[in-house]
Amino acid sequence: EIKDGTVTITGCDYGASGKLVIPATIKGKTVNVISDDAFGGCSNLTSITIPDSVTSIGNRAFDDCSSLTSVTIGNGLTYIEDGVFDDCTSLTSITIGNGFKGFGINVFDDCTSLTSIEVGTGNVNFSDIDGVLFNAEKTALLYYPVGKTVANYTIPDSVISIGDFAFTQCNSLKSIIIGHGVTSIGHAAFAACESMNAVTFLGDAPKVKSNDTFKYSSSIIYRKPEAKGWGDTFGGRPVKLISEKP
Numbered sequence: 001e002i003k004d005g006t007v008t009i010t011g012c013d014y015g016a017s018g019k020l021v022i023p024a025t026i027k028g029k030t031v032n033v034i035s036d037d038a039f040g041g042c043s044n045l046t047s048i049t050i051p052d053s054v055t056s057i058g059n060r061a062f063d064d065c066s067s068l069t070s071v072t073i074g075n076g077l078t079y080i081e082d083g084v085f086d087d088c089t090s091l092t093s094i095t096i097g098n099g100f101k102g103f104g105i106n107v108f109d110d111c112t113s114l115t116s117i118e119v120g121t122g123n124v125n126f127s128d129i130d131g132v133l134f135n136a137e138k139t140a141l142l143y144y145p146v147g148k149t150v151a152n153y154t155i156p157d158s159v160i161s162i163g164d165f166a167f168t169q170c171n172s173l174k175s176i177i178i179g180h181g182v183t184s185i186g187h188a189a190f191a192a193c194e195s196m197n198a199v200t201f202l203g204d205a206p207k208v209k210s211n212d213t214f215k216y217s218s219s220i221i222y223r224k225p226e227a228k229g230w231g232d233t234f235g236g237r238p239v240k241l242i243s244e245k246p
Contacts, residue, residue: 017044024051098122205229
C-alpha cells in the first residue's frame, strides 16, 4: 500500500517460499512499515531480511512462519510489537540492528528452536553475550533463548536484575548459578523450566516480583550459609544451604 509517499507491506502470498529480502523502495517510494499479520502463516519462508528503511513492524507480523530459520532486522527499527515471531518454531537466530530500543510481550513465544539473538555493535540500548540478550550495560539479563541446549549456565557477574520471563520454558537447563550482584528477579523468570533441578545463589536473597518465579519448575534453591535475607522458601521453592548440596 502506497500512501503519503511511503510504502506499507500489508500481506504476502501464502505460497511464497525460500529467502525473502524486503526491498527498501517500491516504485521509488520508501518501505517503512510492515503491518499487523503481514506475513502471518507464510509457512514456506525460510529467512527474512528487513531493510534499514523499515521503522515499524506490527503485531504478529511473522506469526506462525513455521519454516523461518533466521531474521535480520535493519538499523531503522526501534520497536518490536507484541507476538511478532509467535509460533516461529524453526527460528534459530535473529539479528537486531542499531536503532532497536524495545519490544512488546510474547515476541518470541513458542520459538522453541531459538538459540541466538545478536545485537548490532552500535546499539546503545541492548547487547548480547553468546546469543543471550542483555541491556547495553549488561546489568540486566532480558532473555535467554529457549532453544539453547546448554545444561548449566552461570549468570555474568555484571548482572543486577533478571527480567520477566527471562528463562521461561528453557527446558534444556538443569542448573543455574546466580552471582552476588543480582538483587531482583522478574515475574515467572524461571517458570516451566522442567529439567532445572538446582538454582544456586551466591549472594543475599534478591527481591522477586511474584511467587511465580519458579512456577511449573521443580528447582531446589541453594544459598550460602552467610548470605542474608533468606527464609525456608524462595519463590515457592525450598531453600537449602550450599553445604547440603550433593
